[in-house]
Amino acid sequence: TAYDIGLGIPAEPLFRSAGTLKGQQLMITGGPTPVWVDHVRLFTNRxxxxxAIEIAKQAWVEGAAIQLILGQGSLPAPSYLPxxxxxxxxxxxxxxxxxxxDGAVGTAIFSAAVAxxxxxxxxxxxxxxxxxxxxxxxxxxxVIREVRATHPKLNMVTFKYEENRTHRELMAIAxxxxxxxxxxxxxxxxEFIEYGDQVAWLVENNKPEEQVISKPAIAKAVLERVASWL
Structure with a gap:
């Protein structure tokens, strides 16, 4: 699950480069995935x-082909992003x-706040x-377990959000x-309350965890990891 409180979305990027992700296909998910109570009402989250939009923007600038999936209630994505x-x-x-x-996606980044x-x-x-x-x-x-079972070679970035947990407990889960x-x-x-901005810890197996603060910095750090796997 995943985790963002708001961001201004510019209409167009400054440029697109033949960057670190050129030729790579990425799936990126974001926002809530509501569930229905009746034909009118549903449960969702904040x-x-x-x-997800910030990650997609930076990946697009770095040359990646983007498949961005946003749940109902998400912010609008820039028109240039598929x-x-x-x-x-x-x-x-x-x-x-x-x-x-079709197996074309090499990396999937699951930041959606899935029900x-x-x-x-x-x-x-x-x-x-x-x-x-x-x-x-x-x-x-x-869903991420279904994806892992059917696509064992897919590079997967997953998100874990907790409240009322200590940092040590969160790291153990991650x-x-x-x-x-x-x-x-x-x-x-x-940690959002403490720092006044989104705080994330990047945890990769057999590597020390990395603290990153702010959505642009988190997106950049995630995509640097993705590029390192290529």
Whole structure:
């Protein structure tokens, strides 16, 4: 899951270079993936896709071919970036899995704030108001696990966001996950409050973790790791 609080989006980049990612195809996901309660209401979260857009902008400037997938409620992406919007978790999952089918994508960066739970049953129509309501939830399928199972050679960057965890606990979670994925970008809500900007820890298996502060710096650091794998 992933993690951004807002970013101004310029209409056009300054330039595009034959840079470190020229010829590479990247899938980048961002924003929330809502789940439906009934045909009118849905559950979502506060994340905006700003970090995904920043990563996509920098990757585009470095020459990469971009497949940017943004959830409903995300900030607008610049018009020069190829992107698609998905309305809910189910369409997000379908778009990710189908977008990787042809094997052209070499690296996928999963910064979307994906729903962990969904109502066990979606009410047909609109739930009546003015009464007490109890909902049952079930876990959603873990998309990154499905991707890893079907694409074992794909370079994958995954994100882990936590609150009410210590830094040591977060690093333990990220270290364990880094055994399955090339890079884990981990952060805590408490650090945003402390620093006044987005803070991330880049965790790669058998390497020391790296602290990065601000969305542009996080995007740059992530893409430097991606370029190092090529």
């Amino acid at each position: 994340f905006t896709g700003a970090l 992107h698609q919007r998905v309305v809910d978790f189910s369409s997000y999952r379908q778009k990710v899995l189908s977008g990787l089918d 962990d739970y969904q109502p066990s049953q979606v009410y047909p129509g609109k739930l009546p108001s003015g009464q007490q309501l109890t909902l049952s939830f079930e876990q959603t399928p873990k 270290r364990e996950r880094s055994k399955e994925y090339q890079l884990v970008v981990a952060n805590r809500g408490e």
